[in-house]
Amino acid sequence: MIIRQAQIKDAATIAQINITTWKQAYASLLPHSFLKNRNLTDERIQKLEQQIKAQQHIMLVAENQNQVIGYLIGGLARDKDFPFAYELYAFYVLPQYQHQHIGQALFDAFNHQIKHQPFYAYMLKGNTPAQNFYLRNKGVELSSYERPLPDPKLNTTEVLFAFNQ
Numbered sequence: 001m002i003i004r005q006a007q008i009k010d011a012a013t014i015a016q017i018n019i020t021t022w023k024q025a026y027a028s029l030l031p032h033s034f035l036k037n038r039n040l041t042d043e044r045i046q047k048l049e050q051q052i053k054a055q056q057h058i059m060l061v062a063e064n065q066n067q068v069i070g071y072l073i074g075g076l077a078r079d080k081d082f083p084f085a086y087e088l089y090a091f092y093v094l095p096q097y098q099h100q101h102i103g104q105a106l107f108d109a110f111n112h113q114i115k116h117q118p119f120y121a122y123m124l125k126g127n128t129p130a131q132n133f134y135l136r137n138k139g140v141e142l143s144s145y146e147r148p149l150p151d152p153k154l155n156t157t158e159v160l161f162a163f164n165q
Helices: 008-025 032-036 042-054 102-113 128-136
Strands: 002-005 058-064 067-076 086-093 119-124 140-148 155-163
Touching (some): 008 042
Parallel strands (some): 086 119
Antiparallel strands (some): 058 067, 067 086, 140 155
């Protein structure tokens, strides 16, 4: 397995990983009707292609035998209310490859790229595997927020974790 920068050719696979992992990870946390309608679209792929091409974010993929099996997207903090330079935006590994240290390798590569500076990540409340992962990586749970995610009609609770404080 290798960790590398995402390439434009990875966009469709990254989008599919996002959809697959959301449906698995959030099955008990988000409405079934919402997850059922989360599908691979040209718009989703094109948005990822534009993000990769712009090179404004850290976009890493985990590749095993020439197949992308996980990804991480992070970059400059989007929420200026917190004293952190960086944010981990999205971080997913295909279910069949979880618990094999792939997520850890992606997480460590991101942390290395930002030179171990402080960063934060939001996690959907109730996502116990993510919570355990963040706690194992010395994440500190700061607070919870009610937010529309990702549909304005769908209010969820997100938990903010801070790292490298």
